[in-house]
Amino acid sequence: MQLVKRVPSGRGWLYEPKFDGYRGIVARESSGRVLIRSRNDKDLGRFFPELIRLAEMLPTGTVIDGEIVRPVVGGVSFVELQRRLMIPLKDRPSVAAERPVAFVAFDVLMDRSEDTRRLGLKVRRQRLERIVQTANDSSLQLILQTSEVAAAIGWLDDSLPMTGIEGVVAKRDEPYPRPNVRRWQKVRRTATMDVLIAGFIGDLPTPRLVVGTDDGGKLRILGTTLPISPEDAARLEPLVPMAVRGERPIWSVFESERHDEWFQIPVGLMAEVAYSHLDGDRFRQAVRFLRWRLHQPPE
DSSP states (O other): OOSSSSOOOOOOOEEEEEEEEEEEEEEEEEEEEEEEETTTTOTTTTTOHHHHHHHHHSOOOOOEEEEEEEEEEEEEEEHHHHTTTTGGGHHHGHHHSSSEEEEEEEEEEETTTTEEESHHHHHHHHHHHHHHHHHOOEEEEEEEOOOOOHHHHTTTTTTTOOOEEEEEEEESSSOOOOOOOOOEEEOOOOOOEEEEEEEESSSSTHHHEEEEETTTTTEEEEBBBBOOOHHHHHHHGGGGGGGOOOOOEEEGGGGTTEEEOOEESSSEEEEEESSOOTTTTSSSBBBBEEOOOTTTTOO
């Protein structure tokens, strides 16, 4: 998938929202064996037994492509989805019943043992619609799709009440892309917000900022920025002599990165950052520093 800055427009484009989840396939092979696999061919069925049950409902020789998501009120939550991976084996069936995931299907690779990847997207979409309707199960959902570029751009609006939309994927009516061929284009949903600067990681002149927000008079850390420029880092120089080592490590959970050493500064600086997703109380990824908010009061 090719990452681009703007939603492409013109004849032939079809658009789908990209939800924040795990890309994977749900399959019931011709032999009757069922598989739930990640994009990197990891077995996900052991974590999501409800999807095993879904796969068993499909006709033999069916392989569908899509996104595993955790539905919550108002959208989907990647944090809740990740928590499902930490559930002990013995508790997974009961948790699956209480906090089930869903599979949002956007393509079909095999339909009743026929390889459909050579067909155009619109024909594959018709096949997929039939599969979803036949299954008639809430754990299998069909992705929204439109040919209207204005509707696709609307999915990127940061005021959209639905949570968990990561971006928009644009596709053409053509065969399923071959491995390592980037035919689909993805635009990330971005938004900006003002944050408090809790401290920094690394050394000047290109540190990463530790950022947070006010939570009832207490600082709640949201995550970190990407390295900032030497020009922007110059604003930190007067505060470096007052910096003290942070008491607790900072985790960038979604990047599997732990920062044991960081330096806390007196809260007083604010900045505007750009981010693609805020899930619960943390940023999905390291955010991008935009500018200092020099005229905002510390509180």
